[in-house]
Amino acid sequence: MVKERLETDYEAWRRDRWDEIAGPSGKAGVVQLATITGSAQTVEGVPGGWDASDPDGLKFTAAGADGVSLDGRPVNGTVTLTGGSRLRLSGERTVAISGSEGVYGLTVWDPAASSLARLRGIAVFPVDPTYVVDAEYRRTPGREVEIERLTDPPTRHILPAPADLVFELAGQQFSLMVIETFPGNLLVVFTDSTTGAETPDIGRWVVLPPVAGDAVRVDFNEALLPLHVFSRAFPCPLAPEGNHLPVPVPAGERAPVHGESIGVREAMSTDLKDTATRYLRRLEAGDYAGMRALCTDTATVWHNDGKGQQTIDENLAMLKDGPAAEASLHYDIIRQFTEADEMLQQHVLCITNADGSVGEVQAAMYFRFRDGLIDRIEEYANFIPAAN
Structure with missing residues (x-):
């Protein structure tokens, strides 16, 4: 009965996950990310200029000939954007705006991106209650760790590492470090014995819910493929040193399934x-x-x-x-x-x-x-x- 209920919940999770990756504005269609912090900034491949110094919001300036529109109206001059604004570029591309107070992010989405056009599914392992574990959440206040990110060339960043997960799996006790990629986003990046064979060599993720106490349930059936697998635009973090499970974890997502649109x-x-x-x-x-x-x-x-x-x-x-x-x-x-x-x-x-x-x-x-x-x-x- 537990497995049947788990499978039902998992199917709903998989539908939401597919929409996140391949639905409207899905991650597989992201072709570029950019950060705007300056007062006279341009972004390669995107027309117009950007100014993040105005306290009222992000200023964007373009000519009518650039073919950019906001809310269905052509941009010919300067407009003020805020987090949640979306520009339409030529070729059905869009630019989503996030951020505030002088630091803004741009996400360029292209419905014709090959990474989206070729994506046919996400291969997964069978649901297995064995890989739902209750872990001790050992807090490590103030700890930071240097993490490598998948940029070109690779870069390293210092991130908070607020806790360790301690749990039993396959009759053994393991510990995995938790990192916080942005405030409130608790991420476990790990590798296991399937890594490089059945799952990507850059590891997989488990996203944790907010943890109030000293225990948390970890469901490896919801282990995620890093977004970098779907689009090279995402500078995903690699696993911290030591975040390797020397046993196979045949649970969660395995690999993207690709194919040509006619194949x-x-x-x-x-x-x-x-x-x-x-x-x-x-x-x-x-x-x-x-x-x-x-x-x-x-x-x-x-x-x-x-x-x-x-x-x-x-x-x-x-x-x-x-x-x-x-x-x-x-x-x-x-x-x-x-x-x-x-x-x-x-x-x-x-x-x-x-x-x-x-x-x-x-x-x-x-x-x-x-x-x-x-x-x-x-x-x-x-x-x-x-x-x-």
Whole structure:
């Protein structure tokens, strides 16, 4: 019952998240960010001039030929803008204004941005109550930390680090530093054993609610991809030193799903091939938890060995405890074919035993997917013993 309620809440969260990223003025369409603090400032690619020195608001000056409008009226001269104002540029681009009192931010949004046009979805892990943890919120008043940001070139900034989260996961105790990227925004930037393989190498985020006491519930099912993944305009922070979990956290967002506007089918095909390949690479590494995270709860496995069908958990237990666990495995993938939610693959599995002998399995493997996860595996294999 807990999982069903969690899944319902999570689906609502995912809809809101998709609207934030790909909806009207979504983050994936942001092509430029700028800060205005001067009295005679220009912004590359944006017509007109800016003046943040007036106490009444941000002054913007443009000629009628610049093609800029405010509230549907062309700007031909100087207008006063405040936080929440929005200018319309040529080509349907918009500039959103934020800030006040001499410090203003500009966010340029373009509906034709390739980062938005190619975005088809956000791949996620299955919802798992295991990754909802109650953490101790250990306050560290006055602490600051130097954080690297993804600017070009990279820059480093000093940010408040008001607390540490201390919690248990996978039978171990961990601690993650909390940073405050702007007043009231409590962010946990972390990496884990999925980083660089199933999730971006720049880590992921958990945004914390306001914390009044000394405890907070942390839901890794709502772990976010950094905005930099969707648009290079965002100068996202990297994880503070030490904010690494040496265990996989197969929860939350995994990766953006991209495809050309005329190639959605091809993008889906590529994603299925990638999932199947990552499943086998995790088997090579002996990462059974990572394999499990790529499968549905009801996934089944069948081999042409006469032993019948297994659940995915039975199959992984067999692999973990079987002789192959002591050997070195490598899958040489020859070809892959996809059709809708199905994939057929031909490969050769090379097995190097502990004594140095080498054997191989020539096989065809069928994958069926549900919601981007593996739901059925069938393998037709011919084992060729190790040479003496």
